[in-house]
Amino acid sequence: MPALLIKNGRLIDPSQQLDRVANLLIEGHRIAGVDVPDQSADEVLDAAGQIVAPGLVDIHTELREPGLEEDETIESGTAAALAGGYTSVACLPNTDPPIDTQPSVEFVRQKAARARHCHVFVLGCVSKNREGRELAEIGSLVESGAVGFTDADRPIHNPELLRRALEYCLMFDVPILDHPEVLELSHNGIMHEGVTSMVLGLPGMPADAEDVMTARDLRLAEYTGSRLHLMNISTAGSVELIRRYKARGIRITAEVGPAHFCLTDERLRTFDAHCKVNPPLRSQHHVDACLAGLADDTIDVIASCHAPRASEKKLQELDLAPFGMVNLETTLGLVVTHLIRPGRLTWPQALAKLTVNPARVLNLDKGTLQVGAAADVTIIDPELRWTVRADQFKSRSRNTPFEGTELVGRAVRVLVDGQTRFQLA
Amino acid sequence: MTGETAELMSHPAAWTRRDLLDLESLSLAELTTILDTACAFKRATDGCRTRLPLLGGKTTANLFFENSTRTRTSFGLAAKRLGADVVDFTASSSSLSKGETFIDTAKNIEAMNVDVMVMRHRTPGAPWLLSQHVRCAVINAGDGTHEHPTQGLLDIMTIREHRGDVRGLTVALVGDIAHSRTARSNIWGLLKLGAHVIVCGPSTLVSRGWEQYGVEVAYSLDSILPRCDVLNLLRIQFERQSTRPFPSVREYALLYAMNAARMARAKKDILIMAPGPINRGVEVTPDVADGPHSVILHQVTNGLAVRMAALWLVCGVKDRTCPPATGVPTGCVVV
Structure with a gap:
């Protein structure tokens, strides 16, 4: 078996509370040794000054295939994931048709295997056709490989359906991932409701639209005892509710995306459709609450919330432009620039939210450098300064509000199953 | 030409904007410049009755993606009082109903050598989007629930x-x-x-x-x-x-x-x-x-004077120097 020694790097693996300069040995496609002495190997990589981490895991990625290939394909999306340092992504079922049957799960897995970029895990629909009426065939979907269930950007509106879904998932030990939003309070909304939306005359999406649904979801998670993951949290109210329920020992997890820890609704002042996301960019008060929730581990996961949209869709009036921004290739840089360098999170804390925590949400044996685990490794240059240029994205879409922004920190080499699949030119 | 008209021929230094998109971002000097110009135009035209052909050879386009009688007529008449040609464009008669985006529609109209676009649109911010894609001047004639x-x-x-x-x-x-x-x-x-x-x-x-x-x-x-x-x-x-x-x-x-x-x-x-x-x-x-x-x-009468002033002021500015936005993006958290 070919051996690869990555030496002198700062090895950070939150799954085993590891953070020291050490050597990592890979044999074949598995981790063979952590903290091993210098030794000969078929290939030796000097990672001095760099961070050697478990491959990043994203549990909130839209790959858009089948049906929406103008935005992204499984090939382009997983290439983008690699370039961003991810070795595993779980993709949302908001495709056309939605992923609510066994063949559709198998289609995604086959396409992903053929692309040979990163691992792809499939999230299935909670409800048939994502209509929020009847449960999808969750058991069959689990059998064909689905690892969690969500109706993606559509909140599970009917509380009875959510309750049944949570209860039904108990027997498969898979989580429900919900996007908490009361549509009646936010419909036609374009941005966060507040003073900025008042000045701009743009229809608002109040924070309460999220808070009310978060509260409902948490009650039902407590009542059913099932695993609930709250996607894309953005409000002070949600963070506070999650903190309270976690203190009571309820099995819940939560994520935030880059949009909600480094941008505010003031960005809409340029009427830039790239800043139109759901949940919307919030005011500083909410951003501060998300930062606090990340710091005290109320928020377990930093997700990319990668939502690629073709330029012809985004280059429209704000009411017609769809929600979403691409983030697979910018999330790590944003985490380093906005969370680690200002001292809001330590490297191990941030990496936990990018590796082992998201893996645990979906029961994946990823996000770890334990001996015997698949050798998914991301080598990060923590000091590398680079400028976001959307035309260099591997993603098929360019809808980023960070164009031209200088970031610090980037994945320079990414290994999947022991093989280098991405190397920064 | 009367003395006052001759004075009006010189473009006020206080006005450097290629577009009139909102009042929120105007300085006090810009605001008074446009109001004073409107008053002078009203006086010089016998209460907006006579012509003051300062924009001879120019073309203005009314792009009304939302219904309007008063504002469209007012802008059209104001342009004619200044001696400009006016092109009228309505959403219903347009290629929008054939699926064209409004940016493409606007670019096509601009390619006919239009100097000013006067746009009304149902969506806040649509004039900002337009101003980023055309070289001609843009006047906001009402963008949804934002500004007029x-x-x-x-x-x-x-x-x-x-x-x-x-x-x-x-x-x-x-x-x-x-x-x-x-x-x-x-x-x-x-x-x-x-x-x-x-x-x-x-x-x-x-x-x-x-x-x-x-x-x-x-x-x-x-x-x-x-x-x-x-x-x-x-x-x-x-x-x-x-x-x-x-x-x-x-x-x-x-x-x-x-x-x-x-x-x-x-x-x-x-x-x-x-x-x-x-x-x-x-x-x-x-x-x-x-x-x-x-x-x-x-x-309603003063509307004519104000629109004459707006058309003339934006026509006197050759290039878009200041960014067409209500403000610098400040939403990035400072680190």
């Missing part, structure tokens, strides 16, 4: 004509503040010129958020009425409301209609304004709309 700068200017011009100065006056904007672009443009213009601004209407249509800009927020017209020098009565925008924010039109009229009984409690020299179209019997009764305090038709 020339309406704000003509309202303020009307107050200045009748009162000499805006500073120190108490001006109440009454009605559907939430959905009113006229309200927003008035608020910014009036605040910059030193007026005391009150927004008054049902609590579902008036945000307390305005207080942080120094605007007084009131729900009872009767309680503020005795203090007001000017009332600007806004139309209820039923077409922009998804759920009705008050129980009935009858109840609205009961609380907010300006009628003879309320006139009796108002200041003797109060000005009654309305941006139109007015709903007689809802926000204002006919006797008040047509009464001696009403300056509603003066507003």
